[in-house]
Amino acid sequence: MNIDERKVKSPLRLRRVALEMRQNELARRLHVTSSAVSFWERHGIYTPRTARKVAAELGCDWRDLLETRPGKQSEGTIRFLTAARRKAGLCLREVAELLQVTAQTVQQHEKRGIRTARIAKRYAAVLGCDWKDLLD
Numbered sequence: 001m002n003i004d005e006r007k008v009k010s011p012l013r014l015r016r017v018a019l020e021m022r023q024n025e026l027a028r029r030l031h032v033t034s035s036a037v038s039f040w041e042r043h044g045i046y047t048p049r050t051a052r053k054v055a056a057e058l059g060c061d062w063r064d065l066l067e068t069r070p071g072k073q074s075e076g077t078i079r080f081l082t083a084a085r086r087k088a089g090l091c092l093r094e095v096a097e098l099l100q101v102t103a104q105t106v107q108q109h110e111k112r113g114i115r116t117a118r119i120a121k122r123y124a125a126v127l128g129c130d131w132k133d134l135l136d
Contacts, residue, residue: 012065013041015058029057048089063087081134082110084127098126 016026016037023041027034030053045051045065055062066087085095085106092110096103099122114120114134124131 010041010044012037012045012054012058015060015065016041019058021058026054026057030054046086048086052089063089080129081114081123081127084123084129084134085110088127090127095123095126099123 016023023037024034027037030037040050040054045054048062048066051062051065055065058065085092090098092103092106096106099106109119109123114123117131120131120134123134
């Protein structure tokens with residue numbers, strides 16, 4: 001199976017094709033339908049749990065398969081804070097505990113954005129990203 005990597009945006013599909021694996025074979029190994037694999041290739045994998053499961057079969061890092069989900073907040077893309085949290089494999093509650101704030105506070109920051117460098121630096125330390133990327 002030859003594939004033009006410049007045209008394919010799905011890291012899942014690139015990895016699957018590189019291993020010369022068909023969608024139905026991957027689906028069988030994961031105990032899902034081939035439609036599920038097709039959906040993930042077209043729209044991305046959004047949950048760390050699913051990404052870990054798929055990555056184990058493909059022999060790659062699950063973070064490479066995790067995608068960001070289009071949201072309502074900013075012109076079709078999810079806020080970087082939410083994407084960074086998901087990529088780190090953390091839930092709202094876990095981030096809140098690490099920052100010693102409420103889960104509601106974390107949720108508000110994800111929904112409305114972070115406006116101060118001090119708060120952005122705290123999140124960046126927990127999520128392992130650049131604090132400047134977290135500012136609106």
